Amino acid sequence: MLEGLRVVDLSTGIPAGFAARLLADNGADVIKVESPSGDVLRQDIYDFVYCNMGKRSVALDLEDGDARAALDVVLDRADVVIESCDAVGRERYGLDPDRLRAGRETLIVISVTPFGGSGPYRDWRASEHVLYGMGHEMYATGQPDLPPGPLAPYVSWLTIGFSAAVVTLAAMYGVANGQGGSHYDISGFEAMAASIDRRAHALVAYAYCGDPLTRGGTPEMFPPHANPCADGWVSVAAGGLWWEPFCRVVGLPELAEFRTAPAVGTVPEDVHAAWRNWCSTRTKREISDLFQSAGVPSEPMNTMADLLRDDHLRSRSFFKGVDVDDSAGMVPGPIVRLGGPEPDAWPAAPRLGEHTIEVLREAGVDEQWIARLTAQEATA
Amino acid sequence: MTGLPLDGVRVIDLGVVLAGPYGAMMLADLGADVIRVENPQIFVPMTRGARARPSKESVANVPSISGGYPGRDPGARPWNRYPWFNLTARNKRSMTVDLRRSEGLEVFGRLVATADIVIENSAPGVMERLGVTWEWLREQKPDISLVRVSAFGQTGPFRDHKALGIQVEAFGGDDLVRTYGGRGPDANTWAVPADHGGALAAAYGAILAIHHRRRTGEGLLVDASLVEMFVNLIGPLVLRHATTGEAIESAGNRSRKWVQGCYPCKGEDRWVVVTLSDDHDWAALCRVIGRPELVRDVRFNTLLKRRAHHDEVDDIIAAWTREHGHREAAELLQQAGVAAGPVLDDAEAFADPHLRARGFFVEMTQADAGTHDYPGPFWLRNGERPEPRRPPVRLGEHNAELYAELGVTPEEYARLEAGGHISEEFAPHIR
Numbered sequence: 001m002l003e004g005l006r007v008v009d010l011s012t013g014i015p016a017g018f019a020a021r022l023l024a025d026n027g028a029d030v031i032k033v034e035s036p037s038g039d040v041l042r043q044d045i046y047d048f049v050y051c052n053m054g055k056r057s058v059a060l061d062l063e064d065g066d067a068r069a070a071l072d073v074v075l076d077r078a079d080v081v082i083e084s085c086d087a088v089g090r091e092r093y094g095l096d097p098d099r100l101r102a103g104r105e106t107l108i109v110i111s112v113t114p115f116g117g118s119g120p121y122r123d124w125r126a127s128e129h130v131l132y133g134m135g136h137e138m139y140a141t142g143q144p145d146l147p148p149g150p151l152a153p154y155v156s157w158l159t160i161g162f163s164a165a166v167v168t169l170a171a172m173y174g175v176a177n178g179q180g181g182s183h184y185d186i187s188g189f190e191a192m193a194a195s196i197d198r199r200a201h202a203l204v205a206y207a208y209c210g211d212p213l214t215r216g217g218t219p220e221m222f223p224p225h226a227n228p229c230a231d232g233w234v235s236v237a238a239g240g241l242w243w244e245p246f247c248r249v250v251g252l253p254e255l256a257e258f259r260t261a262p263a264v265g266t267v268p269e270d271v272h273a274a275w276r277n278w279c280s281t282r283t284k285r286e287i288s289d290l291f292q293s294a295g296v297p298s299e300p301m302n303t304m305a306d307l308l309r310d311d312h313l314r315s316r317s318f319f320k321g322v323d324v325d326d327s328a329g330m331v332p333g334p335i336v337r338l339g340g341p342e343p344d345a346w347p348a349a350p351r352l353g354e355h356t357i358e359v360l361r362e363a364g365v366d367e368q369w370i371a372r373l374t375a376q377e378a379t380a
Numbered sequence: 381m382t383g384l385p386l387d388g389v390r391v392i393d394l395g396v397v398l399a400g401p402y403g404a405m406m407l408a409d410l411g412a413d414v415i416r417v418e419n420p421q422i423f424v425p426m427t428r429g430a431r432a433r434p435s436k437e438s439v440a441n442v443p444s445i446s447g448g449y450p451g452r453d454p455g456a457r458p459w460n461r462y463p464w465f466n467l468t469a470r471n472k473r474s475m476t477v478d479l480r481r482s483e484g485l486e487v488f489g490r491l492v493a494t495a496d497i498v499i500e501n502s503a504p505g506v507m508e509r510l511g512v513t514w515e516w517l518r519e520q521k522p523d524i525s526l527v528r529v530s531a532f533g534q535t536g537p538f539r540d541h542k543a544l545g546i547q548v549e550a551f552g553g554d555d556l557v558r559t560y561g562g563r564g565p566d567a568n569t570w571a572v573p574a575d576h577g578g579a580l581a582a583a584y585g586a587i588l589a590i591h592h593r594r595r596t597g598e599g600l601l602v603d604a605s606l607v608e609m610f611v612n613l614i615g616p617l618v619l620r621h622a623t624t625g626e627a628i629e630s631a632g633n634r635s636r637k638w639v640q641g642c643y644p645c646k647g648e649d650r651w652v653v654v655t656l657s658d659d660h661d662w663a664a665l666c667r668v669i670g671r672p673e674l675v676r677d678v679r680f681n682t683l684l685k686r687r688a689h690h691d692e693v694d695d696i697i698a699a700w701t702r703e704h705g706h707r708e709a710a711e712l713l714q715q716a717g718v719a720a721g722p723v724l725d726d727a728e729a730f731a732d733p734h735l736r737a738r739g740f741f742v743e744m745t746q747a748d749a750g751t752h753d754y755p756g757p758f759w760l761r762n763g764e765r766p767e768p769r770r771p772p773v774r775l776g777e778h779n780a781e782l783y784a785e786l787g788v789t790p791e792e793y794a795r796l797e798a799g800g801h802i803s804e805e806f807a808p809h810i811r
Binding site: 124148153170201203217218237296307316334336 | 383384385386387388389398402406407410411425443444445447448449450451452461463464466467468527532533535536537538541542543544545546547548550551552553554555556557558560564565566567568569570571572573574575576577579580581583584585587588589590591592594595600601602603604605607608609611612613614615616617618619620621622623627628630631632633635636637638640642644649651652653654655657714717718719720721722723724725726727728729730732733734735737738740749752753754755756757758759760761762763
């Protein structure tokens with residue numbers, strides 16, 4: 001639904017790259033501009049493919065005035081620019097958002113940086129885990145007698161990118177309806193702090209009653225969330241109205257004394273042992289199927305291999321193929337389903353500079369200019 | 381009119397708990413006219429509270445996530461004071477109606493006829509039982525779009541599964557890849573990124589739908605499965621496994637590629653996260669911690685060797701971090717160009733100088749909850765954080781104006797009110 005709209009992706013790394021990829025997913029022409037040495041993300045081919053499937057790649061050395069001027073010609077035809085530059089880079093390559101927007105009335109510029117384009121931490125470096133620890137609820141995640149615990153890898157970076165994509169899509173809608181362009185500054189730190197579960201609502205609860213969350217602050221109910229079983233682990237939730245059907249399914253006399261789900265610490269060891277024993281002779285799918293039939297929330301804790309084999313996801317044709325160099329890979333399909341036909345495969349990620357000449361030609365950069373850029377090796 | 385990109389787009393927010401209401405609020409923040417339609421005869425736990433009318437005693441000592449009312453007092457109208465809901469409730473209007481009855485559905489149909497998007501994330505079957513189906517919605521407004529957020533999607537053998545966010549994540553592969561190093565998922569505690577991802581998916585689907593309508597004149601039924609959204613958030617792991625066959629293990633607080641850890645600092649339960657991606661970072665850290673001789677130490681002079689001797693590297697770093705506060709440790713390392721950050725608790729994040737300097741927190745005054753700072757929209761537009769247009773919406777706050785907009789006469793209004801459709805309170809029998 002974004003066919004005919006042109007996005008110039010000047011970014012490097014995961015979050016902004018993923019935001020731009022989501023636009024490509026929905027039909028936009030996404031032109032990724034890379035330095036002659038390429039996006040550093042190319043060092044991990046899986047990260048790179050995942051964040052750059054479906055884009056075209058132009059290699060330009062923006063230190064070179066001629067190449068920078070050619071970029072301006074490409075930008076004149078862009079609807080959106082996505083960038084992740086730090087302050088130094090913006091200055092050096094003339095990528096300040098105001099400069100990009102000058103003379104381009106309807107251009108949308110999306111800046112995605114770890115801490116935003118202003119503020120005391122503006123120039124701080126970030127890894128995904130640093131942003132998680134600062135922005136999200138790391139402090140209150142994990143066991144009280146252990147350090148704070150992690151989120152799954154990629155979740156923070158990709159949540160930031162996804163957040164940026166939502167704002168970008170809204171901005172594109174506004175311009176399509178006659179509004180002028182604008183600049184959006186998206187800070188990874190803020191995208192994390194605005195994450196509803198668990199950070200943002202803990203911040204509101206803190207504002208209301210002054211109690212920060214801590215590890216061990218919420219007692220766990222029985223059965224625990226994670227339960228070892230015959231072939232791995234299974235998740236079960238038996239609080240509230242689910243306790244009675246849970247007990248019925250399990251059929252252990254030891255549970256009879258509890259009218260509602262008890263706190264884990266109040267349950268005697270023989271009851272824990274009886275429950276573990278019940279799980280130990282059943283697979284994670286058997287257990288979750290039994291509970292789901294009784295209306296109790298329960299799911300297997302899947303590995304990547306389990307996911308790729310799963311019947312439900314297969315029935316929805318969820319995973320799609322993608323080329324990773326000469327190998328065949330699989331990636332998750334669209335984040336939401338819109339009801340139309342879906343291809344079985346995702347387009348590949350571009351090789352560095354694969355589309356430089358064609359993109360410059362399309363933009364109207366004349367042949368001599370292109371030849372000059374190529375000869376000077378200012379392009380790949 | 382707001383001047384914001386979704387100006388003039390009307391969204392009906394039927395959302396419950398988290399993903400629906402927060403996704404609808406993202407659209408409201410971006411300028412949409414979002415109207416919550418709520419039923420004063422039914423209380424959906426964990427939307428406007430764990431309960432409608434908890435006693436003060438019952439919430440005095442519970443974690444703030446279950447209670448958390450201002451001053452730990454539920455007040456006269458607890459449903460307007462619940463932090464979890466109020467976080468999702470700015471820039472919206474609210475009307476009440478009981479959709480289970482035909483006169484309620486009729487009024488709702490009039491609202492649908494004015495709307496562009498409907499968002500819902502109720503348990504499977506709820507919308508069907510009400511008769512609020514895709515087909516029915518399109519009879520009221522042919523080009524409407526409907527965003528349905530559910531755990532497993534609208535089709536498939538698990539379509540009707542009961543699942544909280546934690547089940548979505550367990551199924552989606554989260555638990556096994558976020559364990560502490562050397563521990564099983566039984567040492568994990570709730571993280572629940574799927575709920576936020578669900579909100580983003582609702583907003584994403586809604587905006588895609590109106591892009592589609594602009595071009596085709598037709599609305600879309602958006603099927604947003606939380607499981608499929610979540611697997612997208614760990615997509616590179618799927619791709620790596622699918623291509624190479626390698627098992628994906630958790631690295632805990634370590635990195636799969638670099639040198640990283642969560643290190644103890646001075647004081648009670650204070651930590652700093654440090655990530656060293658290359659030799660340059662290692663050298664910078666060695667200078668900061670006053671151990672320049674370690675730069676050339678053969679145990680640590682390449683990334684591979686540092687990873688092979690990770691335990692020793694951790695001990696070296698922790699010996700230094702223990703002597704410094706977490707903010708101080710991060711600042712010293714950042715000054716040397718190393719990625720480091722304090723693990724901030726809620727009090728520290730709430731007071732964080734960077735978030736405050738950027739105006740991330742917005743102050744809102746709401747008649748029942750009072751005046752407080754709230755996390756604002758996560759974006760600046762042309763250098764500015766958008767001012768909230770409305771504080772967290774109260775139950776039925778806009779009944780009079782919205783029913784009037786829908787052409788309901790004073791007599792009809794009085795009848796609907798007497799019939800329990802129109803209220804600013806949950807029905808008295810609801811505890």
